Amino acid sequence: MDEYKVYERAFAGVEAPARLKEQIMRMGEEKTKPPHFVRRLSTVAAAAVLLLFLLGCAVVGTVYGQSIQSWFAHYWQAVNHQAMSEGQAAMIDHLTQEINLSQTVDGVTVTVDSATVGDDNFFLLLRVEGGDFSKRWGYRFEDMTMEFSPDPTEADDGLGGYGFQYQGLDGDGAALMLMDMGYASSQGFQADTSPLEVTLTLTDLVESGGSHEKLLTQGTWSFAFTLDRSQIPAPVSLPDTTIEVMDQSREFIVSVAVTNLQVTNTGVRFQYGPSRAAMDELRVTLILEDGTEIRDGGGFGTGMEDGDDMFVSYQWPVPVDLEVAATLRIGDVEIPIP
Amino acid sequence: MLTNREFSALAERYLNLVYRVALNCVGSPADADDVTQNTMLRLLRQKEGFQSEEHAKRWLIRVAVNESKRLLTAPWRRHTVTLEELAAVLPGEDREGQELLEAVLSLPGKYRLPLYLYYYEGYQVGEIGELLSRRPSTVQTQLARGRELLKKQLTEVNGRG
Secondary structure (H helix, E strand, O other), X not given: OOHHHHHHHHHOOOOOOHHHHHHHHHHHHHHHOOOOEEEOOOOOOOHHHHHHHHOOOOOOOOOOOOOHHHHHHHHHHHHHOOOOOHHHHHXXXXXXXXXXXXXXXXXXXXXXXEEEEOOOEEEEEEEXXXXXXXXXXXXXXXXXXXXXXXXXXXXXXOEEEEEEEEEEEOOOOOEEEEEEEEEEOOOOOOOOOXXXXXXXXXXXEEEEEOOEEEEEEEEEEEEEEEEOOOOOOOOEEEOOEEEEEEEOOOOOEXXXXXXXXXXXXXXXXXXXXXXXXXHHHOOEEEEEOOOOEEEOOOEEEEEOOOOOOEEEEEEOOOOOOHHHEEEEEEOOEEEEOO | OOOHHHHHHHHHHHHHHHHHXXXXXXXXXXXXXHHHHHHHHHHHOOOOOOOOHHHHHHHHHHHHHHHHHHHHHOHHHOOOOOHHHHHHHOOOOOHHHHHHHHHHHOOOHHHHHHHHHHHOOOOOHHHHHHXXXXXXXXXXXXXXXXXXXXXXXXXXXXXXX
C-alpha cells in the first residue's frame, strides 16, 4: 500500500464548497464594515439527535413537546440522564416568551413559536408545517438573516452570530428548528433592558442530506417581533482570577488575568488578558450542587476597544437555574458561586 | 488586525487546507463547514500579524483543530455521517476517490489528522507533534497504528470489489 498515493487520491478534489468559499471571501470584502453578525452555517442532519432522545425515552412518537421549554426539558433529560428540576423548569419558564407568529407561503407554514431570552443571547424555536417531510432528510432555509433594534453593533466593534440547528420532526410531523444568537461587545457587557426588536427573514426551504439537495418550497417568510429584556435576572459577579494557559505559539505558559467575570442563567462572560493567550481550547463549566456539569456550548470573543484584553461571552446549551449553581470552572480553576 | 487584502489572500490560499483539516478532525462535511467558517472568523479577528506564510498556515491548522475539538464536544453536534454525505464532498462519479476518502475518514479520530498531515501535507513527525501538541513518539505510534488500520480497511474495500 502506498499511503502517499492513497491520500493523494482520496483528497484530490476535496475542497471547501463553493457556497462556503463565497461566504468567507465576502467576509473579507465586507471587512471595512466589520461583520458584526455572522450566520453560522450549521446544517447538521439531526438523525443522531433524534436517536439520542428516542433511546431510553418512555414516550415514542412525541419526541418534542409543543414549546421551547419542552425541548429544553427533553434535552436536559437526555444529556444529564435525569429529569429537570422544578426550579430549573420554572427559571426557563421565566426566561421564555411566547412569540407565536406564523406565515404561510405556498402551503408551508413557518411559526416562530417561542424565545428564551438572556441578556446577551437568546434561543428561538421555529416550527415548519405543511412540507412533505421525511425522517430521512434534514431541513433548513437556504438563507436566513436577522436584524436587531437597538443594534448592539452601532455602539461598538464587537462580534456575534446566530446559529441554526435542525432538530428533527415532532410527533405531528412538523420540522423543528432551533436558532440561537449571541454577541460579544468590544466595550464589555453593556446592560440594556429595553425591548429588542428582531426582524427574521427566512428564504427557500431546502431538503438535504448527503448528495441529496432539493428545493422544497421557494419563498420568503418574514417575521418582526419584540423580545422583552426587562425581567432577566441580574448576573452573578465573581471575583477576578488567574488561569494558566499556553501562549498561542504553544511554546510557553502564560498567566491570564480573568476579570469582570459574570455568570448568568444563559451563559458566562469575562474579560481576559493578554490576548496572545491560547484560549481556544478553554472550556467553561458550571457545576451544580448535585454535581451535574453544564459545559459551555460555544460563544464569541472580541478585542476590547481599549488595551490588549479580549472580551468573551459563552452560552450554556440550556438555561440554568443559578440558585443551584455551586461552582464555575474555567480551565482548571474553580470558583465558588455565592 | 489583518487588512482586507491580507485576509482575502490567506483565505484564497488556505481555505481548502482548513476545510480538509476540519474534515479529518470531525469526519463530516456539514461539521467541517462550521469549523471552517469559525476558523476563518478567528482569522478575520486576529489582532497580531504573522511572521511568515508558514506561520499563518500553522496557525490556521491549529485553530481548525481547536475549533473541531470544540464542535465535537458541543452537546448538539453529535450526528452520524452517511455515505451519501461523504460522496457529496467529491465531485462527479469519482467512485475510487470516494471509497478511499471513506476509508481514511472512517479511521479513528486520533489517527486521521496525523496521517493526513504526514501523507498529504508533507509535515514531518516533529512538526505534526508541534501542531497537535503531542509528543513525537505519540505521533509516530499513531501513524504506525493508523497505517495498519488503513491497510486493513482498504483490504476490506478491495475485497468487496
